Amino acid sequence: MTDPVQQAAKPFRPLSRRVVAWALLYSTLVTLLMTAVLIGVDYHEERTAALDQLRFAAASYRKSLANSLWDLDMAAVRLQMDGLASFPMVGHAVLTTTIGQNVHAHKRSTALLLDHGSEHDPADSLSWREPLVSPFNPDLVVGHLHLYVDRPAFLHHIETGAMRILTGEAIKGLVLCLLIAWLIGRLVTRHLSHMAAQVAQLHPTALGQGLGLQRHERRHEDELDQLCGAFNQLNRQLAEYIDNKRTMEDELRQHRDRLSEMVGERTRSLERLRGFHGLIIRVLTRFINLPPGHANEAVDHGLSAFGDYFGARRCLLYTYNMEAHGFTVANAWPPLNDDSDWKGSFLSDDVLPRRMLADRRTRVWLCGDRKSNPEDLLPALLGCDAYTAVGVEVKGNTVGLLCLAGRAILQENENATLLELAARVSANMLDHKAAQMTLLDTQQALQKANRELHSLSRHDSLTGLANRRHFDEMKEVEFRRAIRADSPLSVLMVDIDEFKRYNDNYGHAQGDRCLQALAELLTPLFNRAGELLARLGGEEFVVLLPNTGPEQAQVLAERIREATWDAHIPHESSNVADRVTVSVGVACLKHGLHQDFDSLLQDADLALYRAKNGRNRTVLAE
Numbered sequence: 001m002t003d004p005v006q007q008a009a010k011p012f013r014p015l016s017r018r019v020v021a022w023a024l025l026y027s028t029l030v031t032l033l034m035t036a037v038l039i040g041v042d043y044h045e046e047r048t049a050a051l052d053q054l055r056f057a058a059a060s061y062r063k064s065l066a067n068s069l070w071d072l073d074m075a076a077v078r079l080q081m082d083g084l085a086s087f088p089m090v091g092h093a094v095l096t097t098t099i100g101q102n103v104h105a106h107k108r109s110t111a112l113l114l115d116h117g118s119e120h121d122p123a124d125s126l127s128w129r130e131p132l133v134s135p136f137n138p139d140l141v142v143g144h145l146h147l148y149v150d151r152p153a154f155l156h157h158i159e160t161g162a163m164r165i166l167t168g169e170a171i172k173g174l175v176l177c178l179l180i181a182w183l184i185g186r187l188v189t190r191h192l193s194h195m196a197a198q199v200a201q202l203h204p205t206a207l208g209q210g211l212g213l214q215r216h217e218r219r220h221e222d223e224l225d226q227l228c229g230a231f232n233q234l235n236r237q238l239a240e241y242i243d244n245k246r247t248m249e250d251e252l253r254q255h256r257d258r259l260s261e262m263v264g265e266r267t268r269s270l271e272r273l274r275g276f277h278g279l280i281i282r283v284l285t286r287f288i289n290l291p292p293g294h295a296n297e298a299v300d301h302g303l304s305a306f307g308d309y310f311g312a313r314r315c316l317l318y319t320y321n322m323e324a325h326g327f328t329v330a331n332a333w334p335p336l337n338d339d340s341d342w343k344g345s346f347l348s349d350d351v352l353p354r355r356m357l358a359d360r361r362t363r364v365w366l367c368g369d370r371k372s373n374p375e376d377l378l379p380a381l382l383g384c385d386a387y388t389a390v391g392v393e394v395k396g397n398t399v400g401l402l403c404l405a406g407r408a409i410l411q412e413n414e415n416a417t418l419l420e421l422a423a424r425v426s427a428n429m430l431d432h433k434a435a436q437m438t439l440l441d442t443q444q445a446l447q448k449a450n451r452e453l454h455s456l457s458r459h460d461s462l463t464g465l466a467n468r469r470h471f472d473e474m475k476e477v478e479f480r481r482a483i484r485a486d487s488p489l490s491v492l493m494v495d496i497d498e499f500k501r502y503n504d505n506y507g508h509a510q511g512d513r514c515l516q517a518l519a520e521l522l523t524p525l526f527n528r529a530g531e532l533l534a535r536l537g538g539e540e541f542v543v544l545l546p547n548t549g550p551e552q553a554q555v556l557a558e559r560i561r562e563a564t565w566d567a568h569i570p571h572e573s574s575n576v577a578d579r580v581t582v583s584v585g586v587a588c589l590k591h592g593l594h595q596d597f598d599s600l601l602q603d604a605d606l607a608l609y610r611a612k613n614g615r616n617r618t619v620l621a622e
């Protein structure tokens with residue numbers, strides 16, 4: 001294909017010139033052909049006319065020449081032959097007699113030809129042969145007359161005719177060419193040039209202007225009108241196409257801009273969401289392996305994170321209090337203190353929409369500010385100009401409120417989604433907190449039970465004194481300590497006198513009460529650190545006295561005996577006295593002698609045994 005740019009670079013040549021050139025060539029060829037044909041026709045006609053003239057001349061002299069020959073009048077023959085030669089178209093006349101004589105006559109122009117050696121051919125097509133017969137016998141031929149056309153004259157005729165034809169055809173062709181050139185210039189190329197100039201001024205950005213031809217109004221359309229119409233139609237379609245394209249490009253640009261904005265918004269939103277997720281993870285991570293008693297601290301931390309994130313002045317987590325018909329602050333950021341400038345620690349149905357309390361299954365979303373709704377009491381209660389509160393739901397029930405004081409976040413905006421997420425996390429935090437509280441309660445109950453169990457396992461259920469197990473634990477401890485520290489250690493063995501008789505006399509239950517009374521009596525006597533009063537079983541008591549030497553031990557043993565005596569617990573069946581009495585055996589650690597506590601206890605037991613001899617006595621082991 002030819003490059004249009006290269007085409008445009010070619011030199012300009014008007015279309016009319018090419019048409020005229022081709023028309024001229026064609027006209028010349030046609031003229032030549034026509035001339036040749038016409039010359040041929042002319043030649044034939046001229047030849048026929050020339051032969052007619054030869055025949056006419058021969059006919060005119062045939063009889064007289066035959067008579068002259070018959071008479072052998074050669075002078076007359078010659079004269080007549082000259083006459084024949086003077087005929088317009090006769091160039092050469094030859095008379096041939098039967099006896100072999102020839103008489104020639106010719107014009108001067110023909111003579112020139114003959115002088116140059118040209119011989120007439122008897123069979124020449126431009127000749128006429130006429131036999132001459134005797135005047136008396138028509139069957140007797142006396143000679144032949146040959147007439148030849150005057151060739152120069154004949155050719156001159158032909159030439160003249162040819163020139164006339166050629167000139168006429170040439171003029172006709174030329175005039176036709178000029179006419180065609182003029183018509184093409186006027187009817188076609190002028191308009192084409194005009195159209196080309198108009199098209200050259202067209203631009204894709206200004207296609208509205210169509211093509212117009214500077215022609216008179218006509219009844220019929222021609223190819224130029226069709227070309228103009230087709231171009232204008234193409235122009236309109238192109239303009240529409242470009243308009244549509246521009247509109248589509250504008251729409252596309254708007255879509256692209258909108259898309260880019262949306263992508264930007266989405267990216268920012270995702271960034272915010274990611275940041276918020278990080279925050280939630282940090283908040284919830286604190287609840288993993290949370291030490292007991294730190295749940296409130298973790299919830300407070302969560303609220304401070306939410307408050308910071310949403311730019312609130314304070315962030316509160318309320319829980320629904322069914323008995324009080326309102327919401328009570330469970331956690332707050334910053335922490336509540338007595339001199340807080342707000343009173344919103346409890347939100348009752350006076351300040352909250354009634355539907356919240358009536359139907360706690362409705363999604364709760366409260367948002368307001370002092371300016372837009374002066375009748376709203378919450379801003380004043382919360383000590384701020386604006387607030388947002390979102391219901392904290394558990395299984396579709398509103399169990400609490402997450403309240404941002406100082407920020408009014410619309411339900412539709414992006415923060416609202418995050419705030420609802422925060423509300424869900426708050427529900428989770430409350431859940432964790434409740435679980436930990438339950439766990440803490442359970443732990444405390446368990447500890448208490450353990451303590452009780454521990455106490456039970458180490459105390460006598462009847463008297464509340466330390467039991468044998470406890471005594472056994474402590475005796476070893478104190479014994480090792482005394483050995484280590486080389487310090488004194490004493491043991492008192494206390495036994496109620498005649499207790500069998502007491503039981504028998506007052507009954508076993510009263511015996512128990514007697515044991516309890518004695519325990520109460522003795523307990524205040526041994527409240528120094530390390531001292532231990534225990535009931536070993538039955539009516540037998542033992543006292544462990546660390547850092548106590550024999551004298552002090554004896555004093556204490558005597559105090560037991562005296563205190564019992566002074567208590568006046570009646571014992572009518574006793575052989576010792578009218579009251580309950582006790583015997584006490586005292587043993588003190590002898591370093592190097594006692595290898596274990598049991599040997600010391602054994603000494604105390606022996607001393608008691610000795611004290612029983614007489615009873616109501618105290619005896620120190622030897």
Ligand SMILES: Nc1nc2c(ncn2[C@@H]2O[C@H](COP(=O)(O)OP(=O)(O)OP(=O)(O)O)[C@@H](O)[C@H]2O)c(=O)[nH]1
Nearest residue numbers: 496497498499500501503508509511512537538539
């Ligand atoms: N009520 C009551 N009696 C007990 C309890 N444990 C042991 N006894 C009684 O205490 C009595 C102890 O008697 P004995 O060891 O024979 O000694 P006693 O009668 O006190 O005589 P002496 O010790 O020799 O003065 C027995 O009758 C036991 O049944 C108890 O927990 N409650």
